[in-house]
Amino acid sequence: MTTTQKRIRVLHQQLYPESNSLNQIQHNQTLARMSNRKEAVRVVVTGAAGQISYSLLPLIANGAMFGPDQDVILHLLEVEFVLPALQGVVMELEDGSYPLLKDIVATSDANVAFKDADFAILVGAFPRKDGMERADLLSKNAGIFKVQGQALDKVAKKSVKVLVVGNPANTNCLLAQHFAPSIPKENFTALTRLDHNRAKGQVAKKLGVSVRDVHNVIIWGNHSSTQYPDTTVGHVVVNGEKKSIRDAVNDNKYLEGDFISTVQKRGAAIIAARKFSSAMSAANAIVDHIRDWVLGTPEGEYVSMAVPSDGSYDIPEGVIYSYPVTCKNGKYTIVQGLTVSEFSRGKMVATYEELADEKKAALEQLQ
Numbered sequence: 001m002t003t004t005q006k007r008i009r010v011l012h013q014q015l016y017p018e019s020n021s022l023n024q025i026q027h028n029q030t031l032a033r034m035s036n037r038k039e040a041v042r043v044v045v046t047g048a049a050g051q052i053s054y055s056l057l058p059l060i061a062n063g064a065m066f067g068p069d070q071d072v073i074l075h076l077l078e079v080e081f082v083l084p085a086l087q088g089v090v091m092e093l094e095d096g097s098y099p100l101l102k103d104i105v106a107t108s109d110a111n112v113a114f115k116d117a118d119f120a121i122l123v124g125a126f127p128r129k130d131g132m133e134r135a136d137l138l139s140k141n142a143g144i145f146k147v148q149g150q151a152l153d154k155v156a157k158k159s160v161k162v163l164v165v166g167n168p169a170n171t172n173c174l175l176a177q178h179f180a181p182s183i184p185k186e187n188f189t190a191l192t193r194l195d196h197n198r199a200k201g202q203v204a205k206k207l208g209v210s211v212r213d214v215h216n217v218i219i220w221g222n223h224s225s226t227q228y229p230d231t232t233v234g235h236v237v238v239n240g241e242k243k244s245i246r247d248a249v250n251d252n253k254y255l256e257g258d259f260i261s262t263v264q265k266r267g268a269a270i271i272a273a274r275k276f277s278s279a280m281s282a283a284n285a286i287v288d289h290i291r292d293w294v295l296g297t298p299e300g301e302y303v304s305m306a307v308p309s310d311g312s313y314d315i316p317e318g319v320i321y322s323y324p325v326t327c328k329n330g331k332y333t334i335v336q337g338l339t340v341s342e343f344s345r346g347k348m349v350a351t352y353e354e355l356a357d358e359k360k361a362a363l364e365q366l367q
């Protein structure tokens with residue numbers, strides 16, 4: 001035994017008088033490391049055998065959503081006749097050798113899927129097909145979000161954070177919220193981060209810069225073709241120089257015309273090209289939404305989230321409306337005090353009115 005080994009043994013015996021093996025030191029160190037690990041979070045993904053989930057699940061399992069030190073337990077919900085396909089997804093997750101993936105629950109029972117959930121990502125819905133209007137989706141989807149809201153209310157943690165992706169996302173979110181009265185209203189959100197990312201992408205392309213140089217675009221309202229992608233407070237930073245998007249682009253006709261309609265119609269353009277709705281970019285936006293909500297947004301950075309309207313910017317309460325937000329300590333805050341031009345106001349009200357109509361139609365469906 002070397003002198004160093006002897007000294008370690010003495011030290012070890014002082015620290016652990018009940019043990020006399022060096023292996024025990026290693027064992028205790030391992031136990032200590034394990035006890036420092038954060039408890040695994042339970043993440044529900046509905047529509048788990050669908051195409052968005054196929055891109056999303058590996059991102060959750062590899063730490064992109066919650067960080068590299070957070071174990072996850074995936075709760076996968078599918079309709080019963082799709083369970084055999086879901087088993088294939090489960091096998092692939094097992095074969096992916098993801099160190100953070102602690103366990104998988106795969107089921108067609110909402111009360112099993114939502115049990116003790118920390119996060120619920122509601123993707124499963126009837127997707128819009130080429131030529132179909134979003135309003136057509138309301139009747140197909142209202143029942144799904146009623147049942148899932150009720151299950152959340154009954155068995156999920158009261159702190160569960162909910163993100164609705166399945167369309168019409170804002171109104172489906174409102175329904176889930178309505179049927180889960182025991183969960184704080186502000187825990188219900190819908191995805192407009194994909195639209196936000198699309199808007200950044202269009203500005204970056206126009207200016208020939210990277211998306212990382214584009215900041216504080218805003219999506220107001222509904223995840224639909226009435227959404228208002230707004231660049232009025234956004235800026236770009238190129239070679240250390242900060243400029244408003246308006247000044248950098250220097251083409252208001254574009255920013256108030258083609259830019260807006262390209263972002264509004266991007267989902268439809270992808271359906272027309274792929275014959276399926278967006279999936280890879282949707283999964284990426286879902287990760288961005290939850291990661292920022294949980295881990296926070298960089299100082300001064302706005303992101304877009306559809307959240308319960310609280311009267312901010314004179315949008316009445318009672319709809320799920322996309323606003324610019326910042327996130328800190330697991331909470332989002334709607335950015336206040338931005339100047340709203342007459343042009344912007346018209347677009348913000350139009351998209352609100354669509355949401356109010358969708359709400360009325362959805363509630364009628366359920367009577």
Ligand SMILES: NC(=O)c1ccc[n+]([C@@H]2O[C@H](COP(=O)([O-])OP(=O)(O)OC[C@H]3O[C@@H](n4cnc5c(N)ncnc54)[C@H](O)[C@@H]3O)[C@@H](O)[C@H]2O)c1
Binds near residue numbers: 164191223
């Ligand atoms: N908000 C956004 O930015 C955004 C972006 C893209 C797609 N979407 C929407 O996301 C949804 C899913 O898209 P996709 O391409 O993955 O569709 P998909 O058809 O590939 O997958 C949907 C899955 O949901 C399942 N499902 C249906 N009803 C269910 C229920 N009650 N419980 C559990 N699972 C159920 C289906 O069996 C299917 O496997 C669609 O509504 C689509 O329009 C939203």
Ligand SMILES: O=C(O)C[C@H](O)C(=O)O
Binds near residue numbers: 128167266267268270
């Ligand atoms: O509009 C759709 O159904 C597609 C999806 O919401 C998208 O924005 O890509």
